[in-house]
Amino acid sequence: LGHHWRIYDLLEAARVEEAQQEREALTALANELRQPLYAHFVAGWDVVWAHMAGRVDEVEALAKRFSDLGIEAQARDTETIYRAQIIALRRRQERLPDFISTVLAAVEAHPTLLAWRAVLPLTHLASGDLRAAVGEFEWFAHDRFSRVRHDMFWLTAICVLGETCALLRDTERARV
DSSP states (O other): HHHHHHHHHHHHHHHHHHHHHHHHHHHHHHHEEEEEEEHHHHHHHHHHHHHTTTOHHHHHHHHHHHHHHHHHHTTTTHHHHHHHHHHHHHHHOOOOGHHHHHHHHHHHHHHOOOOHHHHHHHHHHTTHHHHHHHHHHHHHHHHHTTOOOOTTEEEEHHHHHHHHHHHHHHHHHHOO
């Protein structure tokens, strides 16, 4: 678990080479212990590294493996993370407008998980709905983005909101 969580921290700190070393250590330990939960963690990181390497054609199969292993391990966040993996893939494929209902369903199913809601403005922009995008972005921007919690989803939320900010050409909030 330490290796798994340290990868998050290292990636947030932009220490990718060290994160890769932790990933390798996690993979070796998961292979040695043969525990379904640890194999599930490794599969999740395989998805992340495929995205980072631009191997978009591999992501869907890797995400499916992650989901299957998560179901086997009874990992509680499997469905949420799998949805996020697929949404990220569809975004890279420029197919995000086709999945606005999926994002809305995720927001409704997990209202306290603000990373899902952070995707909404970007999804609305991709769908051509500027008014809805601005409305959702404004909700987050209130009080200098104080609604964005400093939790394990902070990096996801702030990156997506940063991209939305750039697409809206909101230079004032870009500073925040």
